[in-house]
Structures are given as C-alpha cells and as structure tokens.
Amino acid sequence: MKLKNFIITFVSAIALLLSTSVVSFAKVVGDKIVLGAAVSLTGKYSSNGVHTQNGYNMAVERINSMGGIKVGGKTYKFDIIYYDDESNPKRAAQLAERLISQDKVEFMLGPYSSGLTKAMAPVTEKYGVPMVEANGASRSLFTKGYKYLFAVLAPANLYLDVAIRTAVELNGGKGVKIAQAFEQDAFSQDVRLGILDAAKDTGSEIIIDDKLPKELNDMAATLVKVKQMKPDVLVVSGHTKGALTAIRQISEMKVDVPMLAMTHCDAAKLSKQHGKNAQYALCASQWHKTLTYKDKWFKDGMTYDADFTKMFGYAPPYQAAESSAALLVFKDAFERANSFDQKKVRDALAATDMQTFYGNIKFAPGGQNVSKPMVLFQVICDSSGKCENKVVAPLKWASAKLIHPVPKWSER
C-alpha cells in the first residue's frame, strides 16, 4: 500500500513538472524579446501593481508599434510574461525563480514596492539576470553591491530631502525645527534617514521623531505634540494610509504648521478624497506631467498623460510613468549592446545616459538613478473648490509659486 502511494505521488509529481515546463520560453522567441515580470495584481498592493502593469503595457505597445528594437540588423518586439505575486515577498521570490529557471526568461522587469523588489533582487542577481525596476526606491536596495539591478527612480532617501532644503532656504538659510512621523517599514524609514541627513547638512533640529506602527490609523497623539512644540516643518510618510490619516486629523484638529510635506499623496488621491482640507500640502513625487523632459516615443509628460488616459481610462500616477520608462531603458540598452548576451546587456544598462519623458536616467554604481531629482508639488485649490497638484520645487521645474507659510486654519 505504501509503495502504491509512493508511486502515485511520484508519477503525479513528474506529470506536474512536465505540464509546467512544456510552455517554456527562451529569451528571444522568433522576433520577440521576452521579459519576465511579477507584479501585484491581487493583495494589498494591487492598485499600484495594476498601475505598474499598465505602465509596462503602454510602453510595450508604443515601442512595438514604432518599429521595435533593432539588434544585430534585425528588428525585435517586446513581449512580457506576467505573474501575480499576490503582494507577497515570498511569492515574488518564487516567481522570480520560476521565470528564470522554468520560463527561461533572461531579462526581468521589477515588481511594485521596495519590499517585493528586495525579495526578488537576490534571485535575479544569483542567476545574473539584468532587472530594470521602476518601483523599489528603498536605499538598502542600492547598498548591497547588486550588479544586475537598475532602478529608474530616485532612491527613497531623496523623497523629502528637497522639502527640508526648501524650508531652510525660505528661512534665510538658517536651520528649521522639524517634526516627523514615519511608518515602520523599509521605505518610510529610508525617507526618514534622508531627512536626518538633510537636517544635519542644514543645521536643522528634529524636535519630534515618531514612528507609526503599520496597523495604526490614528496619529492624534503626534499631532498634539506638534501643536505644543510648533515646528517649522511637519513631515509624514506612511504610504496612502499615512497621507489620508494625516490630512484628516490635521484638518479636524486644526493643526497649524508652516509647511506640511508628505509622500504618497498621488496614490492617496488626496485632492479627490479630501478636497480643500488637503490644500497647501506638499507632496514628493517622482514625476509630474508638467515636467518638460522629452523623448521620441512618448514626446513629453502631457502627451503621455493624454495617451495613457485614452488607453486605460484614468490619469497616470507616477508609478505608471516610471514603469513605462523602464522599458525605454531596456530598449536603449539592447540596441547599444547590439546583443542578447546578459553580460553585455548589463554593461550597456550600466552605461545608460538618456532622457525620457519621465526624466533623465543615469545609473550610479549601486544601480539607483542619480540624474533625476524628486519634485514637490503642492495641492492648490481654486475658489470653486477644485484642487490640483502644481509643481513648486525645485524652482527649475516649478509651474506655480510655493505658498509658504501655510495660512492658519482660522484664516482659511
């Protein structure tokens, strides 16, 4: 009986193995370059996972329809194999294995979020598979000495750096008093480290330094401290929940602070969910449609915005734009390498120096993009209550003037 069970198990295991490996791809099938990607289509990151996928698809469609990729005198087209990583790092690492060892994918696109990228990077690194990612900004991704990881976005520690520097500038170059509240996850803690660096640089003082647990949606206690100690800048980073909670409680508790800077306002749809209460909030963003970067495929931000809206029915958040940019980087690297050799493509990626509609892209030795600054936009509402995000810093890209200090609640 035992033997019989063993045989059944063995045979079904073999059958299972065969059934999954029949559909195996090679790196280049006919005229197709096959890229692998695990993105979060279900689970807690599913909204941003879908933005990522839409960004990838938009770029694939655009590059293919505009002549594809020319390597060795032949024209190729992009194709992507997607898997759903269920917003789960373990699953993401498994899928990376699967893409590489079963589907024989030789080039990868990144998942959504720093956490999942962190789970996948060791796998792609082990197999020497170049991965261009667009949604993992955590600083720790770029300090591990990965050779095959490239990120088109600015690292997390730079997200709110510009806010502190702007505040100091407006204070006549003198240091400011900073209050900060950060969620305890890899990304937000990196943003925090960036603030600590900026504070040290500018001689600013951190007077409140709170950490928000991830289950929490109440930051009243932090805000009470803010009311007491009257900092010049309040910095909050805790993904969409942090942004929404902060605006809700700041407006309800009428907390007056000259500058409020946050992350994830875009994803939280602040101006839509909170309307006028979100007014004057400063938000760090990787990209904004009004920036004047240009490229051949998407022309510029405004055109990208319009085309994306036409294709998917909603305006692209920066997560979609940076995902599209990842494909442009791959295309450029393939053409310069003029080969599908992973090593050569890797070297070509490392030597990338280009402008896309999303921004300039040039990789530091750690793999992060160092030539694209973060921008800050401010939520500005007109008298009819319609709110819009306007870029206010750095000055070079500003489309509106920063309103500083934020008017007191009693005067609004």
Add this chain to the structure above:
Amino acid sequence: MITIQACLDGILLGVLFALIAYGMALQWGVMNIINIAQGDLVILGGYIAYFMYLYGIHPAWGIIVSPIIMYFIGIGIYKLVINKVVDRDLFISILATFGISILFMQLMNFAFGADVVLANSGYGTTFLFDSNVVLPNSKIFSAAVSIVFAICLVIYMKKSKLGRAIRATAQNARAAKILGVDTEKVYAATFGINAALCGVAGALISITFTIHPYMGLPYTIRSFMIVIVAGLGNLPGVALSGMGLGVFEEFADYILGTEFRIGSVFLLLVLILVYRRFKLSRKREYLK
C-alpha cells in the same frame, strides 16, 4: 491640557471599541464562539457607508443602512458556517472564523480594491479650554452613536422576547431548549445582531478614521482584549474597559512614543491574562 486632551481622545476612541467588543461578548457568551472575523465585519460595514458617501449620500446615514445589511450578512454567515461549528470545541470555531476573516479580506480587496479610503462627514471641530483641547466632532458623533446603540441594545435584551430568549440561552442552552426556546433561531439572531453592531462601528470608523480591506485585525484584537478584561456578561464593564483601553493607548502613545502604542496594548493583555489566571475558562460566565 495634554492630559485632558489625551483622556478625551482615549475615551471617545474607547467607546467605539467598546461597541465592537460588546458584540463580541454577546456572541461569546451566547454561542461560546470567539469571532476572529469581527474586525473584518467592521471594515465591511465601513465600506457600506463609504459607498453611500460615494453616491452622494451623507455617510452618517451609514449607521442606519449598514447594520441592516450587515444583519442579513451575519445571518447568512451563521447559516453557511457557524451553525456547523456552534456546538463544537472553541478551537474549531476560532479556526472557522479565522477562515471567514481571510475570505472576507480577500473578497473585499477583490471587490473594493486595495486603496485606503475614507468618508468625509464635514462635521468640523469643537474647541475647549481656550482652544487648548481640540476634539473633532466626528469622534464625538461616533462616541454618541455608540452609546445610543449600546443603550438600545441593553433595553432590547431586557424587555423583548428575543432578548430574553438570548439571555436564557446564554445561561443554559439546554434548559432553554427544554423550556421551548428555539436556540437555533437565537444563535442566528445573535450572530446577526453582532454583525449589525459591527456595521454601525464600521460606518463610524469610515467617518473618523480610514478603512482598508486588511485593517480588520487590530479591531478584533482590541475587542478581544476588552472582553477578556471585562468578562462576558458585563456591559458597564465592557464600556469601562473600552474607555480605559482607549485612554491607556493615548497615554502610551504620548509618553512612550507612537511606536510603542500597539506593543503596550499587547503587554497589557499579557499582564491581565496572567492576573486573571484564565478565570474565563474555569468559570463560564453568562450574560446577565
């Protein structure tokens, strides 16, 4: 002033917790079921209010609509799952409701998306003590509604036929059955009432805080803890320990820092469990 602010914040928060905990105590006492899906029912109730808000109805109406819908959802869950585990071991029911919890999270994520959402009540703010103490009206509203619902429920339990049947079943299910109480019906109604309470609480949470498909568990844990502290048959106890927990959380947050807030709640739970030496398992208490 800080002390007053933290106390008031904590009390308003605690009253809301107490409402959820009361539902849990009711169910626990009557059916001997610890409902791990409690928090997920709360979040589902919140989504009902949120969708009303999206369609231009003021989310405060959610406190009427949400419990009605949730009552029937509760009955549905009872008929599908809970009636099969109600007479079994406590462990089985924990597993079953844990499964329901996971299912609900995923379904909500699937149906409503993974975005964090909230409903704006536009209720404004109350300033006290020369505007040194600031209370959002939405929190005051939540606390008031919670109290009203709790009082109504107590009266209902004391006066109505079903209420008496529920209490009788809690005291001794077998005796109640012999005396002609349809315990099956009582169980279903209890589960429905609990779900309805969660619906009210959810609607209030969508007005005061934020909701997200995966945010249910902290509410389950807090209500579990309140029930452990207060005991099963003790509504004033539930209300008091709810408020106590709220105040404790606010002070822990203020003094130790926000990062220790949830941690200190757990520490308190452990201390109380040690202190009470699992009294609950030795002597089954009942709803008075």
